[in-house]
Amino acid sequence: MKRQLSDRYEPESVESKWIQKWEDTNAFSPNTNAKESFSIVIPPPNVTGNLHIGHALNHTIQDIIIRIERKKGKNVVWIPGMDHAGIATQVVVERELAKEGKKRTDFSREDFIKKVWEWKAHSGGMIAKQQRLLGESVDWSKQRFTFDEGLSKAVILVFKKLYEEGLIYRGERIINWCPVTKTAISDIEVEYKEKQGKLYHVRYPKASALKAGKQIKDLVPEDYIVVATTRPETMFGDVAVCAHPNDARYTSLRNQMVVLPIVNKEIPVLFDGFVDQEFGSGLVKITPAHDLNDFEAGQRLGLTPVNVMNLDGTLNANAGKYSGMDRFEVRKKVVEELELLGYIEKIETHVHSVGHNQRGGAVIEPLLSTQWFVKIAPLAKPAIDAVRNGKVQFQPKMWEKTYFEWMENIKDWCISRQLWWGHRIPAYYAPDGSFVVAESQSEAIELFKKMGKEISESEIKQDEDVLDTWFSSGLWPFSVFGWPESSEALSKYYPTSVLVTGFDIIFFWVARMMMSGLKFMGEVPFRKVLIHGLVRDKDGKKFSKSLGNVIDPLDMMSKYGTDSFRFFLAAVLPEGKDILFDESRLDGYRSFCNKIWNSSRFIFMNLPEDFQIRELDLKKLEETDLWILHEFDKTLANYEKAFSEYHFFEMANLIYDFIWGSFCDWYLELSKARIYGNVTPESQENARQVLVSILVKSLGLLHPFMPFLTEEIHSLLSDEFISLTDFPKAYGVSSENPSVxxxxxxxxxxxxxxxxxxxxxxxxxxxxxxxxxxxxxxxxxxxxxxxxxxxxxxxxxxxxxxxxxxxxxxxxxxxxxxxxxxxxxxxxxDFEKEKQRLEKEQKQIQLEMEKLESKINNPAFVEKAKPEVVEKEREKYNTWKEKLESIKRALEKIET
Known part of the structure; x- marks a missing residue:
């Protein structure tokens, strides 16, 4: 057999070849004969667009795990799929329609949904293509979509079961409202940003003072109270003013009324423990329809909420002359009017946390609204216990604290969204407003009959809202295997073995899956949760279109090769910490690919056509042979230990050091004398056999990181995919061996x-x-x-x-x-010439060190410069210092 590699490695042609071969042969279908199963479900990317660099990192980690477990002989399944991403997808499709001068309401609901499905076919196909380009060894026949018929059936069934158990209810509560997308969003989709705003100290006259005939301009401090607020535009919804019960400053206000400025309505002064005595004046306005704390206080105090906001962020009729104006415009106008009328005590600059919609960045409006909620505490407790008792382990363990903090302070989950794209809430309404929850319209009609109500199909109306996307994706680990129907796949692959995800969706997704899995399967959805960091630019900044620092994985893969890109992601991945993306490192890993290619080419060029791989006889091998076998054994042991802890950066660096250093730079060089020299045929044959054996086993360890390059090289030695060969085994050469x-x-x-x-x-x-x-x-x-x-x-x-x-x-x-x-x-x-060179270099370094020393010892510089700049200058100084010491040692050698 003639084995020949081209004289240079061209990733593009190799990658396309193996993508097609793997898929044509269903190479990654599960090995159902294996005794032990291993499963991972991919966190489903949104169907809205391209895979970003975070996806590339997440999927690469999973693929490394999957390829290793497959090679270890397990019945492996890795489920690909996509999330229908309700809000994000609807926004994208509406944006596309806007380019044509159209909007969603120009269509019926059914026709708009068809438009979204068209988008899904386009965008979903792009995502699947990108996953293939990344070399993901998934079983494409098992691909799932959260809107698939089976998965949708599971969502409706879960909603119904939770409703019947009283864990889902419809009620009026404060929710996070996005006036731009015009839908409720969950607490964890609100991103809080520190903003510099204003704190307005507003005078609320005592009703008794005005009744005594005093004018606003004549009021003295005893005639009014001062209330501090950051949102004066909501004052039209004020129903009370509140102080802390222990605040002695306001004891005299008990049972008194004050007058709401501009509105001129009397409201009571009340007392409740939620008031922060240190904030502002220690008095706060109670606006139950526009603040969660106010709403809860209002319920305790028996207050009736007054909503002043329309769904588009404008004010409603309760704002009087400001009706129809945008909330932020009203803020300006109200402050102007308050100042004009003499109600403003003072205005201060104030930095406070403002909620924004993570998708699009619109400022969120807390709003009283009738929505569907999950009573979450009963579901959260078993999920907390499962982590506490070790049934589910977070890695790194530090993320358990984050999980517990959120789960133990969890609030009821608003699951309804005012969208058209999504799983429609299975609640059906009769003309009188009563409703039932059912899996279909026909079932709903039957349920109404049992209630004594004859409702026709034309009279019954299904709830217009859809469910939060995270409600459906929370079922992902078992719905993808066919639940609620029992199946062999469900029994074999649930619970899944490990979940790989970023820390930023512990709340969004990990917690949801934990609660759903324990509730409906009676078992945790996964045994381990492997948390990785985010990919940031080399300065530590998040990737952002506005910063212009976004990296497209496809560009990197095209420029450096997919294997180099994948290897980079693993090799620079510290446990649980963020990756700093430095493109220059990719060039180094591309060189590594070329090194492997060229070394393999050298080996193949020196194999006779009749060469057959045979088992090595350790007794007949030479010192260098036994040494390289020992070095492989040592690398393999450390590699397996690192894998057991999911330390991918260690694994990558171990195999890098072994292949480049021990194998290529040492053994391959040492073997040349036996391949080309005057040695015995046995010595020459043993050298070839060891070269091939080490090459094959090294490729086996490298394969999970570099699937394309390794598959191509291995194909010249075997008809079997390296993906499906057994995991490499040790040779058993002890470090105590004298030859070693x-x-x-x-x-x-x-x-x-x-x-x-x-x-x-x-x-x-x-x-x-x-x-x-x-x-x-x-x-x-x-x-x-x-x-x-x-x-x-x-x-x-x-x-x-x-x-x-x-x-x-x-x-x-x-x-x-x-x-x-x-x-x-x-x-x-030349001793004299070298001495002169070193002395010259010594002087230059001393000058540089003097400059740096005066800089880092200057208090003004240290105080004014950013800490990272100061640290960088100190690092420079230490580098020069080490270089200077090296030169001094060299001079000492020359002078002695």
Whole structure:
């Protein structure tokens, strides 16, 4: 068999070839004969567009795990899919319609939904294509969509069951309202940003003072109270003023009334423990329809809410002359009127936290609204217990604290959304306003009959709202396997083995799945939750279109190759921390791909056509052979330990160091003398067999990170996909093996010689003499056998053994573990010229250090500069200091 690789690695052609082959052969369908199952469900990306770099990281991590577990012989399934993403998708489609001068309301609900399905076909296809380009080893026959018929059936059934148990209810509560998308959103979809605004201190006259005939301009402090607010536009909804019961300043206000400015309505002064005595004046206005704390206080105090806001963010008729105006415009106008009338005590600059919709950035309006809610506390408790008792483990463990903090303070979940795209709430209304929850209209009619109501199909109306997307995706770990129907897949693959996700959706998704899985399956949805960080730019900033720093994974894959990109993502991934994206690192990993390709090409070029891989006989192998087998065993053991802890960066760096260093730079170089030299046929054959064996096993460890390159190289050695071959096994060569020990010493000697040459600046073309002062005869024999290769590796002309040699002043001396190395420098090193060069460099460095020293010791610089700038300057100083010490050592050697 002729094995031949092209003279250069071209990722694009290799990648497209294997994407097609894997899919054509259903390479990644589960191995149902395996005893142990292993499953992962991909966090379904939104159907709204392209995969971003966060998806690339998340999917790469999962694929590494899946490929390793598959190679370990498990019945592996990795479920791909997409989320219908209610709000995001509807916004995108409405934006597309706007380009045509149309809006959603120009269509019937049914026709608009058809438009969304058209978009899904386009966008969903793009996402699946990108997943293929990334090399994801999923079983595409099992692809799911949260709007699939089976998954939709599961959503409706869950809603009905929770409603029947009293865990879903319809009620009037404060929700987060987005006036731009005109829908409710959940608490965890609100992003709070620190904003500099104003704190308005407004005078509320005492009713008794006005009744006594006093005018506003004549009021003295005893005649009014001061209320501080950041949102004066909501004052039309004020129904009371409130103080803390223990605030002695306001005891005299009990049972008094004050007058609401502009509105001129009397409202009571009340007392409740939620008031912060330190905020503003210690008095707050109660606006139950526009603030959660006010709403809850209003319920305790028996107050009737007054809503002043329309759904588009304008004020309604309760705002009087300001009706129809935008809320922020009203704020300006109301403040102007309050100032004009003399109601403003003072206005202060005030930094406070303002809620924004994560999708689009609109400022959220707390609004009293009738919505559907999940009574969440009874569902949260088992999910908390499951993590506390270790049934589910977070990795890193620190994220458990975040999970507990949110779950233990969880509030009822608003699940209704005022959209057309989504799972429509299965509530059906009779003309009199009563309703039933049913899985279909026909079932609803039957339920009304049981209530004694004859309702026709034309009279019954289904709820217009849809469910929050997270409600359906919370069922993902079991709905994708066919639940509520029982199935073999469900019994084999649930609970799933591990969930891989970013910390930013612990609340959105992880917690939802925990609650749903325990409620409806009676078991946790996964055993481990592996949390990874976010990908940021090299300065630590989030990727953002507005900052212009967004990275398209497809661009990186096209430029550097997918394998380089995947390897980069894993190799720079610290446990639980963010990745800083530095494109220059990708170039280094592209070089690594080329190194593997060229080394493999060298091996194949030196295999006879009749070469057959055979099992290695350790007893017949030479020192260097046994050493490389031991090095592989050591790498494999550390790799497996790192994998057990999901330390992907360790795994990547272990295999990188082994392939580039031990295998290519050492063993392959040492083996050339046996392949090309005058050695026995057995020695030559053993060298070839070891080269191929190590190559195959190294590819096996590298494959999860670099699937395309490894599959291509492996295909020249086997008809079986490397994806489906067994995980590599150790050779069983002990570190105590004398041959291994001798090779390690030899390696130490060569490395020491290289370092001595580098420190002295001996040019590579200058061949040196090496004198070894060592008494180990076996080591001497080994060096003599490998002499040609060692001379090449050490850039040496000769190696001699002389324990009695006395070093001259012109010699360089260095120690190693069992002896001493002497390099005679006469003839290859110009001492005077090197001394002048080093002294010149020493002066330049001292000047640089003096400049930096005056800078970092200057209090003004340290106080005014950003901490990271100060730290960078200190790092520069330390680098120069280390360089200076190195030069001093070199000068000492020359001068002695």
């Amino acid at each position: 020990k001798r090779m390690l010493i030899l390696q130490e000697i060569v490395t020491k010689v290289r370092n001595m040459r580098a420190e002295l600046g001996v040019k590579p073309e200058k061949k040196c003499q090496i004198i070894l002062k060592v008494s180990d005869s076996d080591l001497q024999l080994m060096i003599e056998r490998e002499l040609k290769s060692i001379l090449q590796l050490a850039k040496a002309e000769t190696i001699s053994f002389d324990s009695s040699y006395v070093a001259l002043n012109t010699d360089s001396v260095g120690a190693f573990s069992i002896g001493e190395i002497v390099l005679p420098l006469a003839g290859i090193f």
